[in-house]
Amino acid sequence: MSSSDIRTLELNMGPQHPSTHGVLRLVLRLNGEKIEHTTPIVGYLHRGFEKMAENMTYQQFNPITDRLNYITSMNNNLTYAMAMEKLLGVEDKVPERAQYIRVIVAELNRIGSHLIWLGTHALDIGAMTPYFYCFREREMIVDMFEEISGARLLYDYVRIGGVAKDITAKFMDMLKEFIKIFPERQKEYHTLLTKNRIWLKRTKDVGVINAEDAINWGISGPALRGSGIEWDLRKKKPYAVYSELNFDIPYYPEGDVYARYLVRMDEMLQSIRILEQCINKIPEGPYMMDEFKKVSKPIKPPAGESYGYAENPTGELGFYIISEGKNKPYRMKIRAPSFVHAYALPFMIKGSLLSDVVAVIGSLDFVFGESDR
Amino acid sequence: MLDAKVIDALKEKFGEDIVNVSESCGDSIVNVNLDSLHDILGFLHSNLSFDYLLFLTAADYPKREKRFDIIYQLRSTATFDEIRIKAEVSDGEDVESVSDIWGSAIGDECETYDMFGIKFLNNAELRRALMPDDWEGYPLRKEYPLKGNEFSDRYLDKYLPEGQRHQITHTRMP
């Protein structure tokens, strides 16, 4: 058989596929099971948020940000609120208690998001059990959020100028219990996966991207730290009250799926550290700036533009807002980490096998509500 | 706040191509000529270590003669500086792609093309990023309607029974 007789197979993976995490579609050109070329196609969940933003007031858009990455609603709210505060020039006037509450909910939601990531990632590689263990702990987090915001998935809790409601004593009790339980529970995941030979074989040296390429492809968040770059916006460009808190940035130089796995596992424990400090440090005081308490009162930022960003569980989420001094933004661009990662995927999976594709997709933690906007 | 050295280096190298330097909400904005945009971005990447392209997008100003602003937000992972480069583009004008400088530009250029109809030269994979391939119009242009065209084939509401159809209205104001 001469080489010209060998034909490649075009495989359409997604948008309905159990491990493309929603609606990613990949058109793969396969040689045997080796991937020669990949075309990522996103947009099956496109709802036109950027167009919607141009026709909504600033407060009306707040609940829409929940729908970006629906697993990390709190972090999305926080990022949007920070971008707006930057645009309004009131960054320093946000009450300190509100900032602490924001950090608490953001870190809790980070753990929640990482738990879902861990469960689905393991499920992609074929380990079914961690998924159910992860949801056991996530349930505690969701219960806590229900206590303070009344919702279990889309919270709309962090608002421009503070947070929607004050946290309750019951919430603090639940939080303390969670902090006590979680490190023990996390050891269970480690026993299930971290030193499992099959897990190591499936994740080590798979989907490798080195530091230089990772920056070139715009990769951010835990995936960037998995490539050996000590980069965390919470440390490098501190926002809220992160500068007063003590925590480490976990990073691993290998740049493969296993390194990204370890980064996220360590990050959960760092979040617990942050939460412990927040409980001790949280001051009394107002939870919202008075001028933003009324949602019906239109916000009219001065003409200008701001780019507000934060370290989200998936990567760097950013809101670029152009204001013309009206009560609606003139243009809003959302920098979605999943969108950037989706276009970096072909580079990462080139030459690997079909089974590695699902491992790499899992390790990048895609959420397509965010990518497609 | 951006180091003044960066602006000085840019001005020294490109002189008149730097149209305007301004600041808004603590972000530095540099307006440049479209002709030397690619060179300026390449210079920023290789000489001034702005190695991270945060996003690339456009904004539509229909009343202007050159209606689009094309916007690049760059970051340096070494110094943590951020800079925003803007250039004016008229309708139908092509922009040189920066996908040879940053890999991540491919996706963003696809999206900008999809939403504004700005074509990028030398981007091998330029296609509609979010909308279907055969979509008509560019959604983020200001004249694009907020809701669907009643007479279009794509407007599925028209197949609903008479009573269930929605009145086409624009989003309300509070």
Next chain:
Amino acid sequence: MSIVIWGIIKFIVVLSIVSVYVLFMTWFDRKVIARMQNRVGPKLIGFHGLWQPLADAIKSLWKEDTVPDKSYKFMFWLAPIISITTAFAISFVIPFAPPIKTASGIFHFSVAHLNVAILFVFAFLGLSSYGVLYAGISSGGSKYPFIGAQREGAQMISYEIILALSILNPILMSQSLNFETIVAAQTHHLWYVFYQPVAFITYLIAMFAVAGKVPFDLPEAESEICCGYFVEYSGMKMGLFPFAQYIVVLVLSAIMVLLFLGGWTGPFWSGGFFAGLIWYWIKVAFFIFLFTWAWATFPRYRYDQLMDIGWKILLPIAVLNIFWTGFALTVGLPFF
């Protein structure tokens, strides 16, 4: 004449026992995995959800049976039939209980008491992969089944060799291809697992691969190729593939027990028909449980890693082990 009548009776009995076993095996799988995962599992229908498999069977019978337009209809129909028939055929040579002596001779608890039972098992195990291959190829150019069938073909070829090579050791030691003779040979010595630990382990690994269960469930890796070869199937036709797989699991576990673990012999309570029966089924049930346990515990291997394990590690070990057995038997080492 009585042989024919007995044969028909045995055939019907075994057919129904195996079918009922498969039904309740699905319940067992779901219940055990649920317990391992902090869940309750089927609960509502019957005592602890015991009638759930029946409800599932009724539901899948009422499902719409779709056949893709582009498929090769004949092969598409044939594939599940091949799978299920070969699986049942294997189960007909497996003894379900120790033989009992009657006035007219020895009564065997297997439909066909063959002197070449192991050969028969391997012939039909090889054929059973044709069901999967046909399913993959006949699905009208659908690509996931095609990849699944490719994987199944490669996997079966690699691992049936290892399975056969590891079974060769007990056969060499007992000089027989008949299950009951092999079990009888083990009553004179220790169980063969003590003589042949390496063959035991290679058989154990190859058993998972041949049955296509986690961690080697590559032909139907649901998170990679969406259930592989039976993507295009629906209703009862789809149900027949897992059905056949469960029978293969039973058969492989039974062979394991018969060849390596002394069949119906037990350490302290032996003799008697019921003692044998209980010992035999305890051991078989353990291996069936092992399949479920692995399912809940392990991630899945990658295709090339599976081939590496098969051809680079297990095959040389299995071949060397046969040389060792042959050497030990020829020289007449004390324990052989």
